[in-house]
Amino acid sequence: MGTNGKTVVLVVAAGSGSRVGGDLAKQYRHVGGRPLLAHAVDRLRHPSIDEIRVVIGPGQEDLYREAIGDRALPSPITGGETRQQSVRNGLEAIAAEGGATHVLIHDAARAFLPAAVIDRLLDALEASEAAVPVLPVTDTLAKASETLGETVARDEIVRVQTPQAFRFDTILGAHRSFTGEATDDAQVARAASIDVATVPGDPALEKLTFPEDFRRMDEALLVTRTGLGFDVHAFAEGEELWLGGLLIPHEKGLKGHSDADVVFHAVTDALLGILGAGDIGDHFPPSDPQWRGASSTLFLKHAAQLIEEKGGRVDHIDVTIICEAPKIGPHKDAMRGNFANILGLPISRISVKATTTERLGFTGRGEGIAAQAIATVRMPEDQ
Ligand code: CTP
Numbered sequence: 471m472g473t474n475g476k477t478v479v480l481v482v483a484a485g486s487g488s489r490v491g492g493d494l495a496k497q498y499r500h501v502g503g504r505p506l507l508a509h510a511v512d513r514l515r516h517p518s519i520d521e522i523r524v525v526i527g528p529g530q531e532d533l534y535r536e537a538i539g540d541r542a543l544p545s546p547i548t549g550g551e552t553r554q555q556s557v558r559n560g561l562e563a564i565a566a567e568g569g570a571t572h573v574l575i576h577d578a579a580r581a582f583l584p585a586a587v588i589d590r591l592l593d594a595l596e597a598s599e600a601a602v603p604v605l606p607v608t609d610t611l612a613k614a615s616e617t618l619g620e621t622v623a624r625d626e627i628v629r630v631q632t633p634q635a636f637r638f639d640t641i642l643g644a645h646r647s648f649t650g651e652a653t654d655d656a657q658v659a660r661a662a663s664i665d666v667a668t669v670p671g672d673p674a675l676e677k678l679t680f681p682e683d684f685r686r687m688d689e690a691l692l693v694t695r696t697g698l699g700f701d702v703h704a705f706a707e708g709e710e711l712w713l714g715g716l717l718i719p720h721e722k723g724l725k726g727h728s729d730a731d732v733v734f735h736a737v738t739d740a741l742l743g744i745l746g747a748g749d750i751g752d753h754f755p756p757s758d759p760q761w762r763g764a765s766s767t768l769f770l771k772h773a774a775q776l777i778e779e780k781g782g783r784v785d786h787i788d789v790t791i792i793c794e795a796p797k798i799g800p801h802k803d804a805m806r807g808n809f810a811n812i813l814g815l816p817i818s819r820i821s822v823k824a825t826t827t828e829r830l831g832f833t834g835r836g837e838g839i840a841a842q843a844i845a846t847v848r849m850p851e852d853q
């Protein structure tokens with residue numbers, strides 16, 4: 471596997487992303503908490519790749535620097551009006567700086583490159599001057615017209631992806647003599663009568679072209695985290711008993727600065743744990759009079775909102791309430807409903823359980839109630 475000599479990847483990122491829309495070119499848009507170009511560059515760390523060169527649009531220097539951060543890369547090359555021109559500028563810049571033996575020409579918009587595709591392309595280059603990743607077409611294909619046109623035989627057709635791998639001098643020569651228009655470099659190579667080998671592509675290389683592609687990728691890049699919460703409040707005469715957002719008739723209530731809803735507090739801490747954002751006391755200090763008697767619904771909503779602002783999705787909440795009395799069973803579903811409303815989740819994703827401690831310890835003696843909670847949340851990796 472691999473090649474002798476110098477293998478350079480040329481990443482073209484000089485487009486304007488007009489089909490995605492918005493003011494920011496798509497290669498600088500954040501997906502999974504990071505600019506698309508940063509993902510593209512990070513997926514190119516591979517033992518057979520010696521250098522990564524990025525082609526950017528004129529005036530995109532600041533966006534580029536921000537996207538690349540502290541990744542050590544040679545200075546970017548300025549692209550042109552069309553993708554083809556951007557590639558040409560890149561190849562010429564590499565040639566002017568001493569050239570290379572092999573080049574992989576890659577779209578920043580296909581950021582999520584599996585290493586196995588690089589291996590397959592470089593293997594193919596040992597016997598061929600050019601190699602591209604392709605995927606079969608699974609949909610029925612037909613000519614487009616006002617009403618549906620003739621069906622096209624799909625087994626004669628493949629979808630062509632990038633990176634596209636070439637011997638460097640071969641593709642440079644092909645670009646220099648090419649006069650037409652081309653959406654990829656295999657077309658330029660074929661116009662120069664160069665045989666282009668194919669290797670299996672990968673669905674992960676799908677190009678991000680439309681806004682919904684970004685939404686889908688954002689979703690796919692979420693990673694699961696868990697947060698843990700625990701709280702205790704003591705019983706006292708003359709207090710109300712709030713548990714899981716319900717006012718429960720009981721001879722005693724729980725004492726606390728707020729409404730002392732030990733169940734909501736445990737879940738709030740579990741959600742804050744997801745974010746590494748301290749605990750409920752950091753957000754709502756007991757010393758602050760404005761939280762005296764406050765409904766703990768506020769605390770839970772606050773934690774849920776912080777998660778939402780960071781692009782997180784709460785998947786599941788599991789709570790255990792530890793007490794001898796009152797009996798929790800009759801109230802479980804109402805508590806689940808409260809959580810479901812506040813967190814905007816179906817009730818099936820909320821679990822409320824209860825246990826006694828067999829009359830042992832402070833809960834066993836009826837001195838107070840404890841609650842434990844675990845939250846499972848999908849978050850963008852970098853948040
Ligand atoms: N590209 C480039 N220079 C251009 C045009 C495109 O380097 N003048 C790059 C894009 O940045 C992208 C890749 O070529 O990484 C594939 O092009 P495409 O997906 O069409 O991106 P855009 O041209 O930016 O998007 P659109 O066509 O929707 O405007």
Ligand code: MG
Pocket residue numbers: 485
């Ligand atoms: Mg384009």
